[in-house]
Amino acid sequence: MDPETVVIIILNGMFYALSLFLITIGLNILYGFMKVLNIAHGGLYATGAFLTWALMNTAAKAGYPIYILWLCIPVGAFLVGLLALVIEPLLFKRLYRLREEYSLLATFGLMLVFDDSLRMIFGGSPLSANQLYNWMGTLTILGKSYPTYNFVIYAFAIAVALGLWIFFFKTKMGRILRGTAQDREMSACLGVNVSILYTETFFLAVFIAGLGGAIYLPATNAYSGMGFEPIVLSFAVMIIGGLGSLKGALVAASMIGLVRAFGIALMPELELAVVFLILIITLIVRPRGLFGKKFTREEK
Amino acid sequence: MKTKYIIALIIGLLLASVLPLVIPKYYTYVLSVTICFAIYALGYNILFGRTGLLSFGHALYLGIGAYTVAALMRPELGPYRIFSMELLLLAAIVTSAIVGLGVGALCIRYTRIFFGLINLGFVMVWHALLLKLYHITGGTDGLPVYIPSTLGITLPYETFRTFSFYYYVLAVFLIVTYVMWRIYNSPFGLALKAIRENGVRAEFIGIPVGRYRLAAYVISAIYGGIGGALWAPLSGQVSPDVSTWLTSGDVVMMNILGGMFNFAGPIVGAFLFYNLKIQIMHFTTYWSFILGLSAIFFVLVFPGGIMGWLSTKMKKFYGQKA
Amino acid sequence: MSGKTSRRDFVKTAAAGIVGFGVGAGVGYGASQMMAPPTGVAPTVTKTVELGKTPRGVPKEPIKIGIVSWFTGPSTMVGEACYGGARFAADEINKAGGILGRKIEVLKRDCGTPEVTVDAVRRFVLEDKVDLMGGDVGGSNCNAIVPHIEQLKVPFFFQCSTTVKEVEELDPNPLYVFRTGEQNLAEPNVAAQLIVREFPNAKRIAGINPDYVYGREAMMYTMKALNKLAPHMESVLETWPPLGATDFSSHITAVLDAKPDVVITACWGGDFVTFAKQATAYGLFQKTNVVSILGSMALNSLTKDIVPPGVWMLQRDYYFEAPPHNLYPLNKWFVETYRKRENKFPEFDVMQIFSGIFAYKQAVERVYAATGSYPENEEICRAIQNSQVVSPAGHRVITSDGQFINPLPYGKTWHDPKYPIATIDPKTLGFIMPEYVYNPKSLPPVLQYPLGTGMKYSDWIASW
Incomplete structure (x- = not known):
């Protein structure tokens, strides 16, 4: 294997990894703050794709310029977020209290x-909806073709990870959120409107x-x-990275993506089993995951 | 009081034994499959409802039971093929107990969501193994299951599935239900309840929490194995999709539908779930939509399940203490 | 019907009907014409009415057809094609008065996994009491249900999905099983011959195939055939993405790294759409030659931005422009009516179930005409065996083991402004004749596959 191919394989691995990462952080946020393990997250991921397809397809048929098509991505995601504002009060609000x-x-x-x-x-x-993918064309990296659009995904995922880290650890809102996650009653006593806060967090995760x-x-x-496979792989990422850990999600997703990509190149037989x-x-070695918190006695 | 129960039991038994004579053939088959799932769900509930451990990967044992039967019937085994259902059941019990012991020892260290997800991990590993060990498991094809001999008698294709095997399954079901009833009411069964209510306190009063949890886990694994072993010849085919996290979700649904804090809950739940699914599938290909909605409905409206709801009603009716 | 002569007769008739396209055109178009009894082949009725037994009258209740296929999940398009084709045939037959006056109803049931498929088939027979079944269920499910179909004794018309394992091991002497499409052994053979014909100088072959029985058989038998036809060609890399994969980038990179001359892919349905899109971006189509064995199943999703010109695609046994519409009006009628009904181009699944149902109708009518008694399932099945039917794709000869013998079209894609999808350039449209695949007589002896002798396909290739 020549070094150029190794670079491409790493890029491919990350391409796969980041899709898992984007689902896993949503799961982690919901689990970390509300203690809800949301299996429907895979469905929301799929809904994002379908709604965006509807928007893009309409826009492309109407002959709108390419920047409108770009705009379809956040708009589509926002629509999914709106859906969250419906299901959260209708369903999830009732679930927080249940086992x-x-x-x-x-x-x-x-x-x-x-x-x-x-x-x-x-x-x-x-x-x-291939308009954007084709419009971006392909790049030549070390003599190999590579779709330019993938770099949009890399940049985007890094931006999301950074943005979330800043949000949770550097802003007041993030501090309030983390505090509420630790002690809901105490936060409420201190004047935090937990109900609205939960809805906002839920919106963020779904978005x-x-x-x-x-x-x-x-x-x-x-x-x-399309939602079923990523959700179960995201559970795997979640366990490996440690429940509720942002860093863990990124590391575990990358690990799975890279091992899979190299696995396909070297031992094509093993693919799914690798994950x-x-x-x-x-x-067996570290049940709480790479970056998971130590289990408390209650959890044992 | 006791004679009332016995009379009810006898009436129920009579009803169950004449049913195949009056209902259409296909429904006898459906009923037999339902009973297999009832065994599986009943076993699952000692872990879930009784001990308070939610496993999201128990289809592992259903799959082990079914694959044990299918593997022992493979033509490649030549003269060593086993067709006796009794031996096959025994083999399924042994394999599921061994796997249950191994996996359980790793799992029972944790509870709640961790326990659920670790089990999910194991069922997916098993699923990946079934898919990839192409030469042993047949990959996505799965394995065909032939008609076994029951008590030494081999019956033709249609009679077996739509008539005779029903009684066999029913008999096994009655035995394992009785055994489970005894377990529930033994000191061990009551200790499990204490563990569910508060594991730490249970430990303080001297209950060996870890060992008891493991025992409950192995029992549920064996019941899953029996359910799978009985189901496989009915189906005539096993494939890796028997054991995925999605099918593991089904058994949780059965328990919650029926009521996980009631002994008969899982049985009622299995009956309801499978027949609901069969009926909805008859009318529409959008059956999972309706199934999903009903799951949400039950969680929100009847969190105690059918049996939980019924028993509170009954208690009110008879004016007894809740 | 036994012996070589009759078999040759069939093949001759088939070849004549297909190669010339004119035979079919002469038969005329419109569904009513499809009832015309075939010439030259006597009806085969083995089980006639016993003496002294009153003949069975025509039942009053409608004929029920059960379609078992994917109606959920990523392969839903396959189920929709089978169901659409069956309803199409049913509507045409009902319009013309039904089968001996019996109207046809089409039911559908989801197949999913093998045990679910077995259950669906069993339920159709035991509960719905269907008269015949059909559908494309995929290789794994097919292997699972075939033994049950023979036990339940209701004819089943498979679209594609029949595997070499099914034909050779599970059901070597079928009675109730019919294969309206090719067996999986046909396509690898076509792929191998296409490669030898179009890329005689290729040396390095690679594969990207779905990881289940069909994908594995496709790659294995293509390589076996190639090793015989062109020993200088070798398989340099075989990758196995799971069925329903969404990310092929790693597989494509691995394959590109192996620098193959030809890449074989048996990905189908939604998988092929995703694969083609990512392959375009990674320059796979520019850097090497791609032969798609079953990508044409996603016919209606192969838009021009996904499939570039110049991809070799096998069309299994039917392509909507072959036979050409101007030469064979029945096909023109078929494509246009189907497009009006479903707003889609007919895939091969549509044609296969359509001709299967017409073969059934023809058999029922022929036995009834000969015996005056409404036939039972077994009689119907025996009457379908060794008969032939006029289908939108030309004459179909049905062998004694229930195989519909078809020519196998293939060609190179281009972007025809007439169509919204990537289509086959008529200049490159070729056929591999069934003689080359199954039972050649005018060909070098190495290519003769001795049908009906029980010889294994792999042994046959080894004997070349």
């Missing part, structure tokens, strides 16, 4: 509902998932059932 298994089951049900609704509305054929779906749409396509092998080794 975790109930919320798992309810979000599992929600995932099924999302998946089938998308199929009802958009039909079963895969939908693609990121929607953005993930939207930004990956030009490079892949939207199809019925879960990493998972099982992590579970």
Whole structure:
């Protein structure tokens, strides 16, 4: 294997990794703050892709210029976010009070509902919106073609990670959020409107998932059932990285992406098993994940 | 009081044994499958409802039971193929107990969401193994399951699935349900309840929490194995999709639908879930939409499940203390 | 029907019907014409009414067709094609008065995983009491249900999805199983011959194939055939993305790194759409030659920005422009009516279930005409075997093991301004004749696959 190919393989690995990362941080935020493990996150990711497809397709048919198409990505994600503002008060607000298994089951049900609704509305054929992908063209890296659009995804994911880190650790709002996550009652006593805060956080998590779906749409396509595979892989990333850890999500996702990419190049037979092998080794050696907090006695 | 129960039991048994004579063939088959899932769900509930551990990966044991049966029937085994259902059940119990012991030892150190996700990890590893060990497991094709002999008798294709095997499954079901009833009411079963309510306090009063949790885990694994082993010949085919996190979600749904704090809850839940699914699938390809909605509905409106709701109603009716 | 002569007769008729395109044109178009009994082949009815037994009258209730295919998940388009094709055939037959006056109803059920498919088939037979079933269920599900179909004794018309394993091991003497499309052994053979024909100087072959029985068989048999036809060609890399993969970039990079002359891919449905899009971006189509074995299943999703000109695509056994519309009006009628109905171009699945249902209708009518008694499933199946049917793609000869013999079109894509999708350049449109695939007589003996002798396909290749 020549060094040029190694570079391309690393880039490919990160391409895959970042899609998992974008879903996992949403999951982590929801788990970290509200203690809800949202299986429906995969459905929201898919919804982002489908809504963006609808927007882009309409815009492209109407002959709008390319910058309008770019605009479809955040708009599509925002629409998914609006959806969050509906389901959060209707469903999730009631789940916070219930036991975790109930919320798992309810979000599992929600995932099924999302998946089938998308199929009802958009039909079963895969939908693609290639305008942006083709418009960006390909770059030549060390003599190899590489789609330019992928760099948009890299830049975007890095921006999201940085933005979230600044938000959580450097702003007042982030401090309030972290405080509330640690002690909900205390925060409420100190005058924080926990209910609105939760809705905002939920919006943020869902918006990121929607953005993930939207930004990956030009490079892949939207199809019925697309939310299931990323959600279970994101669970794996979540466990490996440590529940609730932003850093863990990034590291674990990259690890899985890179191991998979090199696995395909060197041992094509192993593909899917690799991810879960990493998972099982992590579970045995370090069950709380790479950056997870130590388990408390209650959790034991 | 006790005679009332016995009379009810006898009526129920009579009803169950004449059912295949009156309902259409296909529904006898459906009923048999339902009973298999009821065994699986019943076993799951000793972990979930009784001990308070939510596993999101219990389809692992359903898959182990089913694949054990399918693997022992493979034509490649030549003269060593096993067709006796009793031996196959025994083999399924042994394999699921061994795997349950190994996986359980790693899992029971944690509770709540961690426990659920670690189990999810294991079921996906098993799923990946089934997919990738193409030569043993048949990959995505899965393995065909032939018709076993029950008590030494081999019956033809249709009679077996739509009539005779029903009684076999029913008999096994009655036995394992009785065993589970005894477990629930033994000191061990009551200790599990204490662990669910508060693990730390249970430890303080001298209950070996870790060992008891492991025991509950292994019991639920064995029940999953039995359910899978009985289900496989009914289905006639096993594939890796028997054991995924999605199918693991089904058993959680069965328990919550039926009511996880009630002994009969999982049985009612399995019956409801599977038949609901079959009926909805008949009308629309959008069955998972309706299934999803009903899951949400149950969680929000009937968190105690059907049996939980019924028993509170009954208690009110009879004016007993709740 | 036994012996070589009759088989040759079939092949001759098939070849005549297909190669010339004129035979079919003479038969005329419109569904009513499709009922015309084929000339030259006597109806085969093995089980006639027993003496002294009153003949069965025509049942009053409608004929039920059960379609088992994907109606959920990433392959939904496949189910929609099968269901659309079956409804199309049913509507045409109902318009003309049904089968002996019996109207046709089409039911559908989702297949999903193997055990779900087995359950769907069982439910169709036991609960809905269907008269026949059909559908494209994919290789794994096909292998699972074939033994059950033979036990349940209801005819099943497979679209594609039949594997070499099914044909050779699971059901070597089918009665209730019909394969309206090619077996998987046909396509690798076509792919290999295409490669030898179009890229005689190629040396390095690589593959990107879905990781299940179909993808594995496609790659394995293509390489086996190539090793025989062109021993200088070698497989340099085989990658196995999972079915339903969304990211092929790693596979494409790995393949490009191996510097192959030809890349074989059996990805289909949504997988091929994603693959093609990412392959374009990585310059796979520019840097090497791509032969797609089953990409044409996603016909309606292959827009011009996804598939560049110059990709070799096998079309399984039907392409909507072959036979050409001006030469074969039945195909023109078929494509135009289907487009009006579904606003889509008909995929091969549509044509396959359509001709399967017409073969069924023809058999029922012929047995009824011969015996005066409404046939049972077994009689119908025996009557379909060794018969032929006029399909929108030309004559179809059905062998004694339920295989519909078809020519296999292939060609190179181009961007025709007439169509919204990437289509096959008519100048490159070629056919591999069924003789080359199954039972050649005018060809060098090495290419003769002895149908019906039970010889294994891999042994046959080894005998070249």
